[in-house]
Amino acid sequence: MGTQTRWLGARATAIRVGSDWNCYESTTTTRTRRSFSLCCRWSPLTTLASSMPYEKELAAAKKAATLAARLCQKVQKALLQSDVHSKSDKSPVTVADYGSQVLVSLILERELPSELFSLVAEEDSGDLRKESGQDTLKCITELVNNTLANEGSHSFSTLTTDDVLKAIDNGKSEGGPVGRHWVLDPIDGTKGFVRGDQYAIALALLHEGKVVLGVLACPNLPLATIGRNQQNSSSNEVGCVFFAKVGDGTYMQALDGSTQTRVNVSAVDNPEEASFFESYEAAHSSHDLSSTIAEKLGVKAPPVRIDSQAKYGALSRGDGAIYLRFPHKGYREKIWDHAAGCIVVSEAGGIVSDAAGNPLDFSKGKFLDVDTGIIVTNQNLMPSLLRAVKESLNEKASSL
Numbered sequence: 001m002g003t004q005t006r007w008l009g010a011r012a013t014a015i016r017v018g019s020d021w022n023c024y025e026s027t028t029t030t031r032t033r034r035s036f037s038l039c040c041r042w043s044p045l046t047t048l049a050s051s052m053p054y055e056k057e058l059a060a061a062k063k064a065a066t067l068a069a070r071l072c073q074k075v076q077k078a079l080l081q082s083d084v085h086s087k088s089d090k091s092p093v094t095v096a097d098y099g100s101q102v103l104v105s106l107i108l109e110r111e112l113p114s115e116l117f118s119l120v121a122e123e124d125s126g127d128l129r130k131e132s133g134q135d136t137l138k139c140i141t142e143l144v145n146n147t148l149a150n151e152g153s154h155s156f157s158t159l160t161t162d163d164v165l166k167a168i169d170n171g172k173s174e175g176g177p178v179g180r181h182w183v184l185d186p187i188d189g190t191k192g193f194v195r196g197d198q199y200a201i202a203l204a205l206l207h208e209g210k211v212v213l214g215v216l217a218c219p220n221l222p223l224a225t226i227g228r229n230q231q232n233s234s235s236n237e238v239g240c241v242f243f244a245k246v247g248d249g250t251y252m253q254a255l256d257g258s259t260q261t262r263v264n265v266s267a268v269d270n271p272e273e274a275s276f277f278e279s280y281e282a283a284h285s286s287h288d289l290s291s292t293i294a295e296k297l298g299v300k301a302p303p304v305r306i307d308s309q310a311k312y313g314a315l316s317r318g319d320g321a322i323y324l325r326f327p328h329k330g331y332r333e334k335i336w337d338h339a340a341g342c343i344v345v346s347e348a349g350g351i352v353s354d355a356a357g358n359p360l361d362f363s364k365g366k367f368l369d370v371d372t373g374i375i376v377t378n379q380n381l382m383p384s385l386l387r388a389v390k391e392s393l394n395e396k397a398s399s400l
């Protein structure tokens with residue numbers, strides 16, 4: 001197809017590909033795609049980015065999350081080999097949290113230069129700007145530079161501590177219902193990371209308040225099934241990346257990029273054959289309430305307790321059929337703890353809702369306003385799960 005260019009004024013350019021016109025607005029610092037309804041037509045088929053919606057964004061997100069996972073693996077290995085995790089010193093964890101955020105921020109900016117960049121991320125640079133944070137800042141800078149050099153990302157020149165602070169501060173966006181916002185949890189499941197258990201790098205893209213793509217890198221999650229069928233696993237290889245974009249299904253591949261497969265949630269409709277996930281940490285979700293719900297529903301298997309959004313990943317490939325999350329009173333859920341997991345499960349055929357059956361609303365800024373808790377399962381089990389949740393919550397309320 002031929003391409004023509006037409007100048008529409010000082011700041012906008014229309015580019016013709018075939019019979020469709022696409023508009024690009026340029027300023028000295030940013031270039032933003034805009035639809036000009038009067039002078040030309042916007043067609044997703046002819047975006048310069050790609051002929052498939054969010055394809056380029058997904059590729060960038062996978063690259064970013066995978067590189068961040070490499071950094072985290074390195075730190076977790078060093079952490080477990082030292083005796084630091086048995087002390088109260090949390091600095092190695094902090095270094096990995098920040099380092100992961102820096103890498104994701106840099107890679108997204110580098111890979112998607114034409115986007116107005118908005119990132120809602122968990123960490124901020126406040127502590128690193130203090131006198132007491134200078135050693136940690138140097139450590140993060142070295143770690144990020146080493147990771148970029150080892151992974152062959154020669155397009156980055158050596159970063160200074162200022163570059164690192166800036167990359168962390170890229171994550172200051174508040175999100176919201178308008179435009180595009182990346183959502184990042186640089187290490188989800190920090191407690192699991194320190195124990196040497198499960199954790200995830202969770203990255204999602206919101207567009208007009210909806211999650212349109214998500215990537216979950218789970219460096220310690222076995223490629224084979226976990227939970228009920230774990231004993232039948234033929235492989236003990238670990239490291240999975242789950243990814244999904246709206247309307248396109250969910251896929252899993254090994255962290256090294258091999259063996260990509262499409263995944264689907266379990267189709268089980270008999271709760272007696274279902275197993276359920278919950279947080280390893282009882283402080284994050286009421287184990288008592290989950291146990292009451294599971295019993296009411298007729299679930300026979302004991303809970304599978306793992307940290308992080310690896311639970312969403314495992315559920316998306318059918319390792320278990322239910323995820324129950326009931327934080328204790330007063331806790332407010334954050335969007336980065338669920339955005340990537342939510343699309344990974346829903347594109348695999350599952351349903352994610354609050355305890356009243358409402359879909360999660362990611363358009364309200366950093367927080368999710370959920371009714372009581374979050375429940376996840378397949379289409380078959382959701383009606384009876386909702387009933388069991390309602391009954392259990394009513395019983396709990398009347399016993400207080």
Ligand SMILES: Nc1ncnc2c1ncn2[C@@H]1O[C@H](COP(=O)(O)O)[C@@H](OP(=O)(O)O)[C@H]1O
Pocket residue numbers: 122185187188189190191192279280281283284285306307308309327328331334337
């Ligand atoms: N009191 C609490 N109740 C519920 N969730 C909590 C919590 N305190 C922390 N969390 C969140 O639980 C996440 C981990 O979830 P899980 O229990 O599924 O592993 C944490 O993510 P981070 O580890 O990124 O801080 C944190 O955001």
Ligand SMILES: [Mg+2]
Pocket residue numbers: 185187188189336337
């Ligand atoms: Mg988290």
Ligand SMILES: [Mg+2]
Pocket residue numbers: 122185186187188189190
């Ligand atoms: Mg985190």
Ligand SMILES: [Mg+2]
Pocket residue numbers: 122190
């Ligand atoms: Mg945290």
